[in-house]
Amino acid sequence: MLxxxxxxxxxxxxxxxxxxxxxxxxxxxxxxxxxxxxxxxxNIPPTDEALANARAExxxxxxxxxxxxxxxSHALRLDFGISFTTKAPVTKHLLHYLPNTLxxxxxxxxxxxxxxxxxxxxxAKYKGRWPDHFSRVLAYIGVSTPSFWLAFIMxxxxxxxxxxxxxxxxxxxxxVIMPAVSVALMSxxxxxxxxxxxxxxxxxxxxxxxxxLRGVKESYIxxxxxxxxxxxxxxxxxxxxxxxxxGGAVVAEVIFAWPGVGRYxxxxxxxxxxxxxxxxxxxxTVIFVLCNLFTDILYAALDPRIRLEEASSNG
Amino acid sequence: MKQxxxxxxxxxxxxVCGPAAAVDYSPHDxxxxxxxxxxxxxxxHMYSPSQMFAQEMVYDPLVKLQEDxxxxxxxxxxxxxxxxxxxxxxxxxxxxxxxxxxxxNADAVVKNFRTIMNNESRHNWMGIIDxxxxxxxxxxxxxxLVLKSPYYxxxxxxxxxxPFRMLSPASFPEDGDxxxxxxxxxxxxPWKLVKTELGEYDLFERNENYWGGKPNPANVLVKxxxxxxxxxxxxxxxxxxxxxGEGQINFDAFDRLRKTPxxxxxxxxxxxxxxxxxxxxxxxxxxxxxxQALQYVTDKGSIxxxxxxxxxxxxxxxxxxxxxxxxxxxxxxxFDLNRAADILDKAGWKIPQGKKFREKDGQPLAIDFCFVGNxxxxxxxxxxxxxxxxxxxxxxxxxxxEADSFYSRQKGGDxxxxxxxxxxxxxxxxxxxxxxxxxxxxxxxAQIGLPMKAEIDAKIHEVMSAVDKKERERLYxxxxxxxxxQAVYLPIFYSVFFEVYRPDHLKNVGFGAGGTDIPFExxxxx
Numbered sequence: 001m002l003x004x005x006x007x008x009x010x011x012x013x014x015x016x017x018x019x020x021x022x023x024x025x026x027x028x029x030x031x032x033x034x035x036x037x038x039x040x041x042x043n044i045p046p047t048d049e050a051l052a053n054a055r056a057e058x059x060x061x062x063x064x065x066x067x068x069x070x071x072x073s074h075a076l077r078l079d080f081g082i083s084f085t086t087k088a089p090v091t092k093h094l095l096h097y098l099p100n101t102l103x104x105x106x107x108x109x110x111x112x113x114x115x116x117x118x119x120x121x122x123x124a125k126y127k128g129r130w131p132d133h134f135s136r137v138l139a140y141i142g143v144s145t146p147s148f149w150l151a152f153i154m155x156x157x158x159x160x161x162x163x164x165x166x167x168x169x170x171x172x173x174x175x176v177i178m179p180a181v182s183v184a185l186m187s188x189x190x191x192x193x194x195x196x197x198x199x200x201x202x203x204x205x206x207x208x209x210x211x212x213l214r215g216v217k218e219s220y221i222x223x224x225x226x227x228x229x230x231x232x233x234x235x236x237x238x239x240x241x242x243x244x245x246x247g248g249a250v251v252a253e254v255i256f257a258w259p260g261v262g263r264y265x266x267x268x269x270x271x272x273x274x275x276x277x278x279x280x281x282x283x284x285t286v287i288f289v290l291c292n293l294f295t296d297i298l299y300a301a302l303d304p305r306i307r308l309e310e311a312s313s314n315g
Numbered sequence: 316m317k318q319x320x321x322x323x324x325x326x327x328x329x330x331v332c333g334p335a336a337a338v339d340y341s342p343h344d345x346x347x348x349x350x351x352x353x354x355x356x357x358x359x360h361m362y363s364p365s366q367m368f369a370q371e372m373v374y375d376p377l378v379k380l381q382e383d384x385x386x387x388x389x390x391x392x393x394x395x396x397x398x399x400x401x402x403x404x405x406x407x408x409x410x411x412x413x414x415x416x417x418x419x420n421a422d423a424v425v426k427n428f429r430t431i432m433n434n435e436s437r438h439n440w441m442g443i444i445d446x447x448x449x450x451x452x453x454x455x456x457x458x459x460l461v462l463k464s465p466y467y468x469x470x471x472x473x474x475x476x477x478p479f480r481m482l483s484p485a486s487f488p489e490d491g492d493x494x495x496x497x498x499x500x501x502x503x504x505p506w507k508l509v510k511t512e513l514g515e516y517d518l519f520e521r522n523e524n525y526w527g528g529k530p531n532p533a534n535v536l537v538k539x540x541x542x543x544x545x546x547x548x549x550x551x552x553x554x555x556x557x558x559x560g561e562g563q564i565n566f567d568a569f570d571r572l573r574k575t576p577x578x579x580x581x582x583x584x585x586x587x588x589x590x591x592x593x594x595x596x597x598x599x600x601x602x603x604x605x606x607q608a609l610q611y612v613t614d615k616g617s618i619x620x621x622x623x624x625x626x627x628x629x630x631x632x633x634x635x636x637x638x639x640x641x642x643x644x645x646x647x648x649x650f651d652l653n654r655a656a657d658i659l660d661k662a663g664w665k666i667p668q669g670k671k672f673r674e675k676d677g678q679p680l681a682i683d684f685c686f687v688g689n690x691x692x693x694x695x696x697x698x699x700x701x702x703x704x705x706x707x708x709x710x711x712x713x714x715x716x717e718a719d720s721f722y723s724r725q726k727g728g729d730x731x732x733x734x735x736x737x738x739x740x741x742x743x744x745x746x747x748x749x750x751x752x753x754x755x756x757x758x759x760x761a762q763i764g765l766p767m768k769a770e771i772d773a774k775i776h777e778v779m780s781a782v783d784k785k786e787r788e789r790l791y792x793x794x795x796x797x798x799x800x801q802a803v804y805l806p807i808f809y810s811v812f813f814e815v816y817r818p819d820h821l822k823n824v825g826f827g828a829g830g831t832d833i834p835f836e837x838x839x840x841x
Contacts, residue, residue: 036719041363044437046726047755086355086364096513152544159552167552168545169538170515257540257549259514267352267541270689272719 004300008293012286019285020075023278024068034084035060037272041084071278080279085271090279094261098283100170101260104183104252105245107176111184112191112241119188120195121227127200135192142189147248151182151255168257179256183248187241194237198230232303239295243288340518344533346821346838347556349540349549349563354517357500357508359480360431360493367476367831368560372519372535374480374502377405377424377458378470380741380828384639386470390419390481390503390526391458400465400782401448407456411526413483415501421452423484428460430487431478434494442749442779443472465780467787468745475741476831505530505836514539521836530836531823547572550815557824558815559833561586566692569813570624579818582626583826585635585809587739589627589696591684591732592757593803596764598731599680604662605709606802609682609732610648611655612707613700619808622695626813630806632799638743640791645799655707666708673708681710682731685724688715693734696807728760735761736810739830744791748775761803771797 028034035054039046044054055061059070074081080090123135158178159167166175202208203226211221250262257263261280268276300306340347354369379389391405411419428450431438438444446466453459462469473479483501487493500508505527506519517537521530538555540546547568549555558564564572573580593600593609600606615629631647659665664673664680673680684701686693694715701711711732716724724730735757737747751758752772762768771794778790798804816824822839 032717032719033723036723040718040722044362046722047753050755093513100514152548155548155552160548163552166554168540168549168554254542255545257538257542257545259512259539263541264514272717 005293005297008296012289012293015289016282016285020072020282021068023281024071025064027274027277028064028067032272034058034272034274037274038084041271041273075279075282081275083268083276084273085268085276090275093264094276094279094283097259097261097264100258101246101249101253101262104176104179104249104258104260105242107180108184108187108245108249109238109241111180112187112245113238115184116188116191116195120192121199121222123192123196124199124203124226125222127196132196135196139189139193142185145185147182147186148251148255150185151178151252154178154182155255170259179249179252179258182255183245183252186248187244191234191237191241195230195234198233199226202226202229228302232299235295235298235302239291242291246284246287340534340536342840344840345536346532346534346835346840347536347538347554348559348833348835349538349546349555351539351541353511353513353539354508354537356496358493358497359482359500359502360427360434360478361437362477365477368833369508369517369519369537370480371476371504371827371829371832372506372835373500373504373508374482375504376474376480377407378474380471380474380832382828384637384740386474389474390424394470398782400467400780401462403460403462403469404453405458405460407458408526409456411503412524413481413485413501413503414507414522414524415483415485415499417483417485417501419481419503420455421458422455423481424458425450425452426484426487426491427479427481430491430493433492437494438478440750440753441472441475441746442466443469465782467779467781471741471745474829475746476829506535519835525836527836531839532835535835544568551575556816556821557838558813561810561812561830564813564815566622566624566626569626569815572815577817577819579814579816579824581814581824581826583812583814585628585630585637586812586830587743587810588630588633588635588737589807589810590630590633590735590737591700591805591807592730592735592761593732593805594728594730594761594764595801595803596728596760599664599678599682600731601764602662603801604658605664605680605682607648608655608658608664608707608709609704610802610805611651611658612704612709613805613807614650614703615807616650617703618696618699621699622692623808627808627811630809633795633804633806634737634744634747635809638740640744640788641795643792643795645796648802652707659707659709664708671705671708672710679710680708681712683714684711684732685714685716685721685730686734687718687721689717696734725757725760726755728763730757730760732805733757733761735804739810741829744795745779748791748794749779751775762798765797765801765803767797767801 035051035058036046038054038058039050044050059067078091082088083090083093086093119135122131126132155167155178158165165178169175208221208225211225249260250266252258253260253263254266265276265280268280350366352364352366354366355364357365357369357373359370359374376389377391378386378394381387390408390411392408394403394405396403407421407424413419432447435444443466446462446464448461448463450458450460481503482493482497486498486501488496488498503526505522505525507522508517509520510518516539519535521533523529540549543562543564546558547564550558550572569580572578593606595601619625619627619629632641632645634641636642659673663675666673684697686697688694697713697715701713704711725733737743750756751762752775753759762771765771774790774794778787778794781787781790812826814824814826820841822841823837825834825837827834
């Protein structure tokens, strides 16, 4: 298992290098001039002299390859430069906001797991009866509802009309409920239907039939044979939901004034704040790759066949 | 395994990154306002990311802009100007201390002026920078400023929110150069910045010893809310008490709030002009006839009704008549399609048989109209104007681009028409008119094709150094009349500030004198 993890970690290096080249080139070869952005965001009139000074200050007048390697060497030391907008080190601010986004994403993932599991199991167990119909309707609504729309509806109902929950900012647990639900709804519904489908497939497999014939208790069969085997594809799906949740968090952070990294990145994109955009894209790549790695480890832990396959291929 | 999964995820996300505590404040003595970003480091001598309204809260100028547009006492209780307009002596208040206990005196003023002038290239957008010859402390409470040549808006420039604001001498860095940063944001203003939580809020506490009288509320809490829709909702759910400014909420949100019982929604007087600059150097707008026709085809009333929901007054002149020197009774260009058609016909721009748009010598009457594409209000204005121009056979090609491309076009004069809002008080008219001399500004590029541009520029130089008020009135009249007659600007509406609050919670809420001054100190909390 350790070899497996090390191998996967090493495979991140070329991937991140490729991403870094693409990010650098897209932002530098695009129609935008970083020097112009820098002057605009610093409230300096963009005279020819000021533009030349800004290019020299930002090192934009050197060959692109030199610029890339210098940027990369700083990036490897987690130095992504100074934000054009805030004039503060990018890494410092991103690391300040990142825990808030992870907190929101974490609660959203928990909501996804806690609600999708029982609802999916009930829908499968009572197929064709009201729990199944209920889950179908819920899934239909959930996947068709844009998260920003749900966010505003919840704000109007629970924040403005009923006054139960705060509509903005970060604080206690009450602050996270609406943003997390708006982010989690779609993943919850997708996961719920996935669990239902997997469980039904497992329920009709032969080993379940034989277990029943052996007289094994129904609750034991559901828990240890059906659910456990159904969870394997769900874990893969959860890994992908991390991406959905982090993407959804960007929207929720803007609407709920949540001080997260997504909101910081949206402002940077609007302002063409190049250092922040570069750092954000690379950081999100690392998070995605790490989540995929985490999913694979869980996958191996859940399914002995994968562990054994890995061990035999290494041995 | 399910439990394992839950525990792992919970530990990873919740254990590691718990929620921050919400800010603790008393609603009975705190005004809760919101802004799109944190207020920044609040360096009084520098620009972004320090926010101007917060610089106004913490730092005082020598002289202050008054509500009538005039200049009144600030840290200087009075001043004298020599007859030649070159020497200004400011008599400073003797009862002022910085909020860190440091004394305010002429030496502190000299120290602030010195660091500002050491970084003069950063501030050369202001006319006064080029004019300052020397300055000195004549006595502990007398500060003398000598100019190289007369410059009438000297006091106006000194009243601007930055850079001529007074920082405590103890907050200067060791080398005295504040352009690289300051030790702490300490001024003599009505408020002290006491806490900043990045991305969440900034907390100000009143200056108990403020020379202008103790502010009424004990604190001002500025929450960070970037989105205007979220801000309106935050007001409705009582997360914030007060909305103030331009662009803080959308037109429709303001319209909804002003119809909400128990909510007071006020509109300020003109705070600038939403205008379009027409390029007199390139394309069809080189011709006066085309520029005039564009004035007549624009139905400003429908833009005001349809886009601003009647919240903004229609603009007939580039500067509002309430701006000093600008009540010139100029003849407005009314909405008149027939007149526009007549002017274009006479100029040779005719609609060929079976075609929709006018042509002259085989060239279509098509004009590039540039604006920042992600600004919803600007986009709507451009779309309405496109439809209105089409009715007279003028084709407007809308170029909604991101900000950098927009400013590149503005700088290079690569536009036919460009949305170019004015800066509002305290920058009008003098700073705006001065900027007409700078090639990086839309005004300069729009005017450069005028046959009398050199004459206009000469008059701008002349008016800035005119000591006699009557002479200034004459010169401003000539400059602004020429620009109006040459139809270089198409003013649409005067921008305004919105102010929204609940009168059962806040009282004595008014508008500040300038565009950046929010009079928190006068507000009382019920």
